């Protein structure tokens with residue numbers, strides 16, 4: 001793949017992250033008092049709106065793609081042997097898939113999971 | 118040349134070239150901080166995936182669980198945890214604002230165009246707009262940090 | 275007479291285990307360059323100092339070295355302008371040391387060659403036997419002129435943080451020259467140059483730290499050239515103006 005494609009991905013996730021991270025910070029810190037924002041009842045009620053679940057999912061994907069692609073860049077600049085380069089690219093994909101899957105599990109269970117005590 | 122001599126004489130700076138901007142320009146410091154903050158934020162995000170998972174009972178949980186959430190809150194919602202959060206706010210805002218400067222510059226938009234050189238020469242690409250924007254990023258980060266300190270240590274929790 | 279403390283990093287890869295710093299006392303005079311000081315030390319104190327220079331006027335690019343921590347041309351740096359009591363001369367970072375202050379620029383020149391640093395025409399016949407002169411307008415020239423002043427001294431490449439670890443990255447000097455030829459209205463080799471430079475170890479490994487432009491003694495501004503190449507690749511538009519894009523540059527009709 002052309003590296004300019006991957007940089008376009010890096011830039012566009014960066015621009016999206018500005019919006020999403022800003023919303024996230026405001027919701028946690030300004031919109032409601034912090035202690036309310038992190039209380040179990042608040043999160044439960046907010047999570048179970050579709051809008052917020054989709055927002056969190058977008059934040060998750062955008063930030064992790066951007067972050068791991070950033071680390072991929074750093075690792076390529078660090079070493080250049082052929083096996084290293086191969087493993088870095090593969091590892092990046094694996095890391096993104098694994099972390100997005102784990103984060104999505106939280107979001108999905110929060111929306112659909114049975115409420116325990 | 119023996120391979121031993123070659124190795125000794127190779128002289129690439131290695132990681133100190135990334136991390137030590139001493140003797141160089143202001144923008145070089147921004148480069149270092151962009152890189153360090155990027156990795157730091159990613160590390161935080163990964164940890165954050167872990168702690169938020171306790172909302173649904175942790176990595177093996179199956180749905181929202183108040184006891185599990187109370188457990189993790191007890192671990193992270195304290196002065197040390199809040200100090201980490203404040204640092205995260207600081208570096209995220211710097212990284213984001215400086216990142217916008219980089220995107221715009223790397224797309225060749227605020228650099229000016231090549232032109233005949235007049236001495237004493239100052240490189241166009243390092244003209245003052247770059248320094249101004251880096252200071253704006255620092256200022257935004259500090260304002261955001263102040264706000265986070267107020268919220269987390271302002272006594273209103 | 276005031277004395278200058280001149281510190282030189284000495285290292286012979288064949289016989290020395292590690293570089294060491296050696297101090298020399300040199301008589302200080304007004305207007306003296308670091309090269310003058312080094313030559314004094316070599317001629318009168320220690321004949322074994324390894325040193326390379328030629329033009330003494332910032333034209334040949336052979337006296338690049340790290341002076342008080344920053345890459346500079348020894349012949350183009352006055353002792354007074356450093357504003358320091360002590361002058362420390364060390365070989366350029368990121369280049370293999372041949373001996374003392376002399377570094378190996380061979381692979382650096384090779385990087386330069388790899389970006390096809392010449393005008394390329396699609397028509398091979400025309401390339402070898404041009405039918406006339408290729409004239410440029412002054413504004414077209416000014417788009418590339420400052421990049422043509424490069425003397426290949428290596429200061430930019432030794433200052434670059436990516437070059438510090440990435441052996442496959444061409445470095446600021448070569449990339450600035452890739453811009454210089456690609457942005458030339460008479461050139462048709464841009465696509466081929468970019469095919470190589472839009473890879474994993476091409477232009478995108480530049481993060482605009484700007485140190486190359488900071489240290490360049492000739493006003494080349496490599497960082498500017500590299501960012502303009504990025505714009506060219508990202509936008510798909512030629513680095514020269516839109517009008518140029520639509521017409522194929524033709525040799526001027528023979529006058530008379």
Ligand code: HEM
Nearest residue numbers: 014017018063067070071152155156158159213216217481
């Ligand atoms: C808030 C909005 C953000 C913006 C505008 C942004 C912007 C950028 C830009 C433009 C780059 C490329 C820099 C370059 O070319 O040298 C970058 C690199 C990077 N970003 Fe972000 N970013 C943001 C958020 C994040 C977040 C949340 C993370 C962590 C998950 C992150 C992690 C990284 C990493 C690891 C790099 C690679 C650093 C490097 O190559 O030096 N960024 N960011």
Ligand code: SF4
Nearest residue numbers: 424425427428430490
């Ligand atoms: S761009 Fe400047 S610093 Fe780099 S090799 Fe050319 S003249 Fe030297």
Ligand code: FES
Nearest residue numbers: 329330335337349
């Ligand atoms: S001796 Fe020629 S550039 Fe310094």
